[in-house]
Structures are given as structure tokens and as C-alpha cells.
Amino acid sequence: MFLTFGAPKCPGNNNRYYMGYVKDLFKSTADEQNKEIKSIIEQHGNKKIEDVTIAQVYQGMRGITGLVTETSLLDANEGIRFRGFSIPELREKLAKVPGGNEPLPEGLFYLMLIGQVPTQEDVEHISATWARRSHVPNYVFDVIESFPVSAHPMTQFTAAILALGTESKFAKAYNEGISKKVHWDYIYEDTMTLIARLPRIAAYIYRRKYKNGEHIQPDGMLDWSGNFAHMLGYEDESFRELMRLYLTIHADHEGGNVSAHATHLVGSALSDPYLSFAAGMTGLAGPLHGLANQEVIRWIEEMCKDLNSDQPTKDQIAAYIHKTLTEGKVVPGYGHAVLRKTDPRFTAQMEFAKLHCPDDPTIKTVWNIYEVAPPILESTGKIKNPWPNVDAHSGALLKHYGLVEEEFYTVLFGVSRALGVLASLCWDRALGFPLERPKSITTEWVKNFIKKGEAVS
Numbered sequence: 382m383f384l385t386f387g388a389p390k391c392p393g394n395n396n397r398y399y400m401g402y403v404k405d406l407f408k409s410t411a412d413e414q415n416k417e418i419k420s421i422i423e424q425h426g427n428k429k430i431e432d433v434t435i436a437q438v439y440q441g442m443r444g445i446t447g448l449v450t451e452t453s454l455l456d457a458n459e460g461i462r463f464r465g466f467s468i469p470e471l472r473e474k475l476a477k478v479p480g481g482n483e484p485l486p487e488g489l490f491y492l493m494l495i496g497q498v499p500t501q502e503d504v505e506h507i508s509a510t511w512a513r514r515s516h517v518p519n520y521v522f523d524v525i526e527s528f529p530v531s532a533h534p535m536t537q538f539t540a541a542i543l544a545l546g547t548e549s550k551f552a553k554a555y556n557e558g559i560s561k562k563v564h565w566d567y568i569y570e571d572t573m574t575l576i577a578r579l580p581r582i583a584a585y586i587y588r589r590k591y592k593n594g595e596h597i598q599p600d601g602m603l604d605w606s607g608n609f610a611h612m613l614g615y616e617d618e619s620f621r622e623l624m625r626l627y628l629t630i631h632a633d634h635e636g637g638n639v640s641a642h643a644t645h646l647v648g649s650a651l652s653d654p655y656l657s658f659a660a661g662m663t664g665l666a667g668p669l670h671g672l673a674n675q676e677v678i679r680w681i682e683e684m685c686k687d688l689n690s691d692q693p694t695k696d697q698i699a700a701y702i703h704k705t706l707t708e709g710k711v712v713p714g715y716g717h718a719v720l721r722k723t724d725p726r727f728t729a730q731m732e733f734a735k736l737h738c739p740d741d742p743t744i745k746t747v748w749n750i751y752e753v754a755p756p757i758l759e760s761t762g763k764i765k766n767p768w769p770n771v772d773a774h775s776g777a778l779l780k781h782y783g784l785v786e787e788e789f790y791t792v793l794f795g796v797s798r799a800l801g802v803l804a805s806l807c808w809d810r811a812l813g814f815p816l817e818r819p820k821s822i823t824t825e826w827v828k829n830f831i832k833k834g835e836a837v838s
């Protein structure tokens with residue numbers, strides 16, 4: 382049993398932990414931030430951060446600073462920091478279950494939302510709130526059931542999120558004509574409900590597709606990740622610990638990645654959080670982004686099949702990497718648009734594996750790839766980051782515990798990603814960020830621009 386805090390106390394009794402205090406705290410924090418941002422724009426709004434090159438405009442806007450995301454910041458060499466805290470720091474500072482070693486993602490959500498490390502009571506309050514809101518209406522299951530079982534889990538997941546959106550408090554209130562000043566309130570309410578319900582939806586898809594539709598009822602006394610592991614059908618405490626770590630480290634990676642950016646962009650049109658998050662999930666389902674976790678394990682399994690070995694040698698792995706590159710394919714799990722070093726999310730999973738399952742053959746293969754791949758990728762001369770990203774390790778760990786259905790892996794990523802992108806959506810509305818609408822140009826425009834420049838010089 383995890384929850385020791387019980388029902389949140391009521392307002393007016395002088396206790397900080399009254400029902401709804403997190404929302405009030407969020408609002409007062411955001412009001413302060415809003416004042417500061419207004420004064421920054423007033424005093425420094427005309428200062429230039431950087432110039433943009435023609436190459437950047439053509440090549441996926443790499444390196445262009447174009448949006449504010451308060452929840453986390455990515456450094457190319459050091460990796461992600463959530464509100465200033467690195468992953469090793471989060472593992473140390475965030476609340477855990479009694480006797481546990483891994484941080485509870487509820488704590489990370491609080492940190493991203495409020496900007497302060499939560500107390501144990503704060504974390505238990507979030508856990509209790511999500512447990513209370515976790516009931517998924519039957520029509521959402523009907524939508525999932527309407528898909529062929531063969532449908533990709535990310536397709537079922539996204540459709541279920543859209544179905545759940547018929548309950549959006551924001552959409553309803555907006556239709557009734559609310560003031561812009563209270564948008565954040567309804568976005569916050571939808572956020573809490575949506576996050577609370579995602580594990581049940583994801584577990585339903587998993588059990589339907591892979592376990593003959595034998596569903597497992599939630600256990601409201603468990604933490605968010607523990608209950609998710611339980612509903613998936615994994616009762617091993619060390620798997621629950623893996624889920625706590627997994628759902629923490631995948632939660633956020635600043636604002637420019639496809640899932641975060643898509644959620645933010647769609648949210649800027651005042652689409653409700655369900656629509657916005659579904660957009661993020663359709664982006665996460667791409668193989669260059671979240672689906673890479675599925676691709677990694679497939680690539681390893683194909684290599685093993687090709688070589689007729691469950692633990693290929695380093696020379697064999699090197700040859701297979703060369704073969705993959707020669708065939709014009711990517712080596713999944715390697716490279717990154719921003720990072721230029723080993724992803725600390727990879728390292729955190731490696732540390733977990735060293736402690737819990739160091740002799741697993743697939744995990745050993747992941748570690749051998751880590752030794753062999755970077756110099757080969759670097760030698761191509763074009764791959765900017767030859768180091769592993771988060772997806773290079775996650776599948777092998779899941780497989781170790783028996784969660785071998787790799788098509789489902791991106792759904793796990795998605796459940797976690799909700800924490801970051803929806804906390805950010807709350808911030809977007811609390812700060813009153815406007816509709817996002819960058820300028821695009823044509824190649825004709827670029828050619829004229831070059832001509833004009835040449836004429837002047």
C-alpha cells in the first residue's frame with residue numbers, strides 16, 4: 382500500500398494541504414511569473430537572441446530559439462534539466478514509495494507545474510487526486526473495441542484520448558463563453574483528469590491486444606505508476622520501480638521536440654487539452670521520435686535473427702551497423718536533434734539495469750552496441766550526435782520483465798510525456814500565450830533575398 386496521506390483536507394482549516402491547494406499554488410506562481418514576463422518584454426522585448434540562417438529555415442529549424450517552455454531545459458552536452466534539476470538529482474530528491482529507490486512521477490509533475498521540489502505530502506496529494514479521477518467512461522472502451530485488434534496501440538491510444546475529450550471542461554466552458562482570464566483553470570482541470578485516466582486506457586489497450594482482453598481492475602491504493610504496472614499485469618515490485626523511473630525520465634524534453642511542440646501548437650489555437658495532447662501523441666508515434674523505442678528492439682531482434690545468436694559479438698554488431706547504414710536506414714536509438722552526448726536518460730536506465738538485471742542478454746547487447754556504434758556513426762562524418770538517446774535502452778529493460786510486445790512501447794512513452802506537455806499547456810494558458818504562428822517563406826522568396834543581398838554588397 383502506498384497512500385498514507387488519505388483524503389486531502391478541506392480549505393479553511395489552516396492546513397496547506399487542503400483540497401485544490403495545488404491549483405491555487407499554481408495560479409499564484411503563474412501570476413508572479415506573468416508579471417516578470419511582462420516587465421521583461423517591456424524592457425528587453427527588442428533585444429535579438431540570435432540570427433537565423435537560410436540553412437536553419439530549410440533544415441527543420443534546428444537551433445532556432447522560438448518558444449518558451451517553463452517545465453524543462455535541454456543542454457546539448459549535459460542533457461535535460463527539469464526546473465534546474467538533472468535526472469540524477471531528481472532520483473535523489475523526489476519522493477519515493479516507502480522502501481523504494483526511484484522517484485515518483487507525481488513529484489516531477491508537481492515540480493514542473495509549481496517550480497519547487499514537492500514534499501512527500503504534496504506527492505501523495507497528487508497521487509490521491511489522480512486516483513480519484515481515474516475512472517474511464519465506458520464509451521472510451523467502446524471506441525477502443527471498435528478498432529481491429531491488429532491496429533497499432535498508438536492509433537488506439539490517440540483515438541481513446543480524443544474520445545475522452547468529449548468530457549473536456551475547457552471545451553464546454555469555452556462554448557458557454559468564459560473570460561480569457563479563467564482559461565487556465567479549465568485547462569488545469571482537464572489536465573488532471575486526462576493524466577489520471579491515461580494508465581487505465583493504456584493498460585486496457587495492452588490487455589485487449591496481447592492478453593486476450595482479460596482486463597485488470599485498478600488498485601486505488603497504489604501510486605500512479607504502481608497502479609499502471611498492476612493494470613498491465615506486472616506485479617513484480619522491481620517492475621513497478623522501473624515504471625516509476627520510466628514515467629519520470631520520459632516526461633519532458635523542453636518544448637521543441639515533436640510531441641511537446643505539437644501539443645503546444647495545437648493548444649495555442651485553444652483546442653482543448655485532449656485535442657492538443659492527441660496531436661502530441663500522433664507526433665510521438667513517428668519512428669524518428671517516440672516510435673524509435675519500438676524500432677530499437679526490432680532492430681536488435683532482426684540483427685540477432687540474422688546472425689542466429691541471442692548475443693552477437695561486438696564485431697558482428699559493428700558489421701550489422703555498417704549494413705544498416707549502407708541500406709540507407711537509420712540506426713534507431715542513436716542521434717539527436719539537440720543532444721551531443723550520451724543521453725542521461727539512457728544512463729539512468731543503464732544504472733537501473735546494472736542493479737536489477739545485469740546478466741540479461743538483450744541488455745548486454747544494448748551495452749555492446751553502446752561501445753561499438755558511436756565511432757562508426759561518427760566516421761560517417763554527417764551524423765552530428767553519434768551517442769545513444771533514451772530509446773536505445775528502454776525496450777531491453779521492458780523485455781527483461783516480460784513486456785515483449787514492442788509495438789506497445791511508445792504508448793508507455795506517451796503516458797509519461799503527458800506529464801510534461803500538459804503541465805506546459807497549463808503554463809501556456811496561465812501566461813496567456815497567444816496563437817502560435819511563425820512565418821514561412823518560399824524558395825522564390827529565398828532566391829530574391831539572396832539576389833538583393835548580392836546587389837547591395
Ligand code: CMX
Pocket residue numbers: 638668669670671673706710711712713714715716717718719763764765766770771772
Ligand atoms: N543512423 C543513421 N543516420 C543518422 C542517424 C542514425 N542514428 N542519426 C542521424 N543520421 C543522419 C540523418 O538521417 C541525416 O542524414 P541525411 O543528411 O542523409 O538526411 C544526417 O545523419 C544528419 O542528421 P543529424 O543532423 O545528425 O540529426 P537530425 O537532427 O536531423 O535528426 C534524429 C535527429 C533523432 C531524427 C536522428 O538522429 C535519427 O534519425 N535517429 C534515429 C531515430 C531515433 O533514435 N529517434 C529517437 C530520438 C529521441 C526521441 O525523440 O525519442
